[in-house]
Amino acid sequence: MIFTDRSWVEIDLSAFHHNLKELKRFLSPDCGFMQIVKADAYGHGAYEIANAALEEGAALLGVANYEEGKLLRLQGITAPILILSPSLPSEIDGILDYSLTTSISEPQFARELAKAAASQGITAKVHIKIDTGMHRSGCSPEQFASLYDSVSSLDSLEIEGIFSHFAASEQDRIYSSIQEQAFGEIDLPAEPRFRHIANSSAVVNGFGLGSNLVRLGILSYGIYTHPDQQGKLDIKPVMTFKSTLSLVKEIKQGEGLGYNLTWHSPRDGRYGIIPVGYADGYDYLLGNKALVSTAMGLSPVIGKVSMDMITIDLTDMPGLKAGDELVLLGGDNPETRAENIASLYGGSAYELLCQVGRRARRYYFKEDRLFSSAPLARRDFVPADFSDSKLSSIIEAAVSQRLGSDEIGALVYQEMLARLFFDKDQNIHYRKGFHHTIKLIDGDDPAFFEVQTTLSYRKVLDNDYFIVACAQSEEVLQAYFKRSDVEYRWLMDDNFELTPQRFSISSIKVADIELETAVQQSLDCLEIRCSHPSLNNLVGSEQDFVINTRTYYPRNSHQLSVFITEPTQGVSISLESPDCIQNVECIPIYSGQNKYPAISRRSSRILVETDPQQWIFPMSGVVFAY
Template sequence: MAEKEKYRSWVEVDLDNFNHNWDEIKRLVGREVKILQVVKADAYGHGAIEISNCALKKGAAVLGVANADEGVQLRISGITAPILILSPATDSEINEIIKYNLIPSVSDLRFARQLQKQYKKAGIRTPVHIEVDTGMGRGGTMHQEAFSTIQEILGFPNIIVEGIFTHLAASEVITGYNETQWNLFKELLDKLEANNIHIPIKHISNSGAVLNFPHFHLDMVRAGIMTYGIHPSPETETMASLAPVMSFKTRVVLIKEFPRGYSIGYGRSYTTQRSATIATIPVGYGDGYGFILSNQGEVLIRGVRAPIVGRISMDMCTADVSNIRDCRIGDEVVLMGRQGEECISANEIAERVKTISYEILCALGKRAPRIFLQKGTTGAIEPRLRRIFIPDEEKSISRIDNIIRCCFQTRAQNAEFGDAIYYEMFETLFGKEDRQLELRTNFRYDINVSDPTGQETVEPLAGDYFNVTTHIEYTKTLRNHIFIVGCATNNEQLAALFEDRRCEYRWLLNHGGDSVTERYFMVEEVRIDRQSIPIIKRENTEKGYEVWCGGEHLRGKLNRPVKVEIEIATRKSKKNNDFSVYLVYPTRGLSISFNYGGTKIKNVREVSFFAGKHPYPEIIREEGKLIKLKISENEWIFPNSGVTFIWDL
């Protein structure tokens, strides 16, 4: 069964057409201008998550949303790109803005002061875009006051003024009012530059201005409706070749013959003027197919237009198919889109009901899944539930857990076995205490084994151990500005370090003692984003040996991806001829090398145990020197994976 046959109605989103529209925009604005993809209102009804990912692949620099909730939805789906909230935010959204690293737009000093207060409390310094009202009469600080407002905001230590923008009121048509707004904005920009105030990203152009006003492009344009294949106005249709991205479809569920004089639907608003064949269609205003289309809408069946007759109900409507030969139950019905040589566009529907295409796109198919097509095949299905569900409170997390558990039960066709899979997966990923899940990428672990040299050779028992230096690096989201690198001497201490959320990295040292000294475990350097981090103190505690690192300067990097590098020096007894590396967090991409050149180690072999879609690493051997394991940066490895190197002397 084809995917679309499973659904009562569905929306097809043609990503090939979306990519084509993007190519047109890039042709119009050139390589030097950034493009912000507008994905507010669920990407104008198309499905914000898939559209965002597609736009980012095409080169989108920023994603634009209407509110914090929309930004949160993108973040929890795994999108890390800059997300700009285009509308004025509320004070209640500031916590979400901070937590999910969103960029707010600022329209007044009062809100800027609230941001500064909350940013300072959170210990972060983060960007904003200033909106200026040059004639839209909606969001933005008034253009007469904008210069002094910006000057004051620039004095807030925790706010970075990254961008400045205004919104055109009538860009879809060429009028003098657009030039008036442009001149007001340009005067402000010139004044800022004259006063050595340099704001990196300046933007004014929406889709209409991209087409009508090339000299407005500045540093970035905000592409919305045209990326979805809709021209802002008939006047722009010759300026770019755009292809509609969305189609709304359903199927005939019932066909009946009625005599002349039979009333159809609520209110008896339509009465057959002759004997008629009427098809029932399972779509109504509850699906976004507006009540206003009653007795005036049209649909396509077998490539022929059929008029909507009678009132549109919440869940159904009816079409006269008397003129459609061989119309049958199950026939595809196109409410918006192309079928054969005929096409019903969003602009046509909008003109029929005296509204705009934006409203049609955002409303159509409210209950319908989005089926994403690429190269003629289904690439993804986005159910409505996923588009509206944003976990927030603890009860939402519990709800997610129950959904996952039920999915395993259904897939295994056995509740007990499904639970066993669920609990094993849950404990593997989160631990018994439901610890916070951390994701790490580009994990690198370089082990260098050498014999003692220089002064070390005169130490007692110097010939009984190897020196081991280990370089560890990975990318992750920084959670603590002061953190621990810990070393345990037994499993109880190791478990305690895992429970401490401040512990960034943990090491298990089997050296036969209850305490650790720098002779056996030495953190030589810690770097964040290639900058050396101060080591605050080193101490033995009940949890083991703790090396405290960090400082206030790291607060600005909290909740953002950073590259972590740790250099550790240890000693290893020659009586133990193995060295193990374990992964305790989901990791994407890794490189683990064991370098033993210059020692008497021989016959080195590895025993690896990796869990993931492709669990077999690439192995590189240089006899007498090193052995390296690599897994592609695009592949995930799950916890409880690792490798043990074994050798002979």
């Protein structure tokens, strides 16, 4: 045994690739396929299966709901994803945010989706579902023309496909033919990109192949849905559920075993305990029915299935001992195939696959080589499910584990907090397209340069106001760095009288709205509150900021520093100096994706810039020395 888990699931991706190739034999060259990965790809792992299917040429991925599609997007899947079940109005924003395609069964949802898409200036793709006889979701064939006209009239929606679903394609050829005919008679003014009705069983039985797309599900995972299919294609189980013997004991003739003593030993013998139960997805109804595959053959499950344990008869297997590996589902023995195990209690192989191994780690193999694994229980981490405090604990623990030291991990984590939060656990803000230009002007004042600055960037507007601040000491300036409502900070020389005439805003805009300003002055700082009634409607949305200031800077300082205070994507900082300044040197101090930004000079202007897509961390900056 190569694993030490109490139980685990092995996923053979080579078998999955084999099964897809077998199924694709039934398709014409112009017919593509959608891989169904709903319910975590029937328990196999949606992310890994999706990638394998895309390698085989899958045109789309099919999920049951918005959350499943969102999770694939968060894991980096960029392929088209269709939500097969009806979506909820509350999910529309997420559907658009994650570029998911949704199914349409009635006009009201289509109108709400179109309205949301129009407000974002995007076009949402949809597939209209037609109920040809399964009587679940979808419009009736008689309602289709009206629904199609309604959806096609909405400019922000694109009808990418129409589809239906067979009710019994694995066994009822007559009813499947009726459904196929009804779907084929749907008349369209314009043919959409996709038509699809066939599932895996329909493909093998020759139904729905006149469309240009099929949906491959259960058969691709190596599970037959009807005995007749075994003569038509050779598919291999992709999932194998395994465990070990945790304890071996003896039992006397006539003694009962397990809850309610439903099994009594017919002779003196031995039995083994397996640390798997119905909480692990091993169905309760398999008690006294199922067989477990061991190195010495098949052993019957005896007694009821408990929450965390099952027992098997080892009387005729004297060589088995605690620690030996067992196969509960899948593997090479036909008796442990999912469809055969499910038949023992009148269950469904679909259900069995989806529920098996709830507490088991998944191990992924390709060509008999282990190449990845997925963690216990919930196999996908979705940060949005956790509070900020819980996420902080998770991050610190992850850093410590990665570095192999709690002490070093804590130090690194605290440094990260100091860098991103300025030692205060507040929300992180992000900027994009940061452009800061500073122009020094040789004016009449012999001690100070006049300064004109322009700062522009894009970020989420958090409040209906913000502060532009000028401080006359480093201590006061640092306090402003810790305030989330301050957008711009300037340090004034402490020998210079700080007045509204010495530091002022010449123009300030958000979303091209000129803001109103109110100045509040104290002994060592000057705050300018920037606001406008219209900002209240923009709070929470990403907007363009432009801040223009006029101020002064000491001639004898010989250096000017610009700092990045928030994680920023794309940074451009420039200094334009008068003729009286010679030999300006530029010292960038950057952390992030690029520690060495490009530096260019033209006449009296020096420019420091990164690629527009590169992120720069806080407390990066540039020192101009002259």
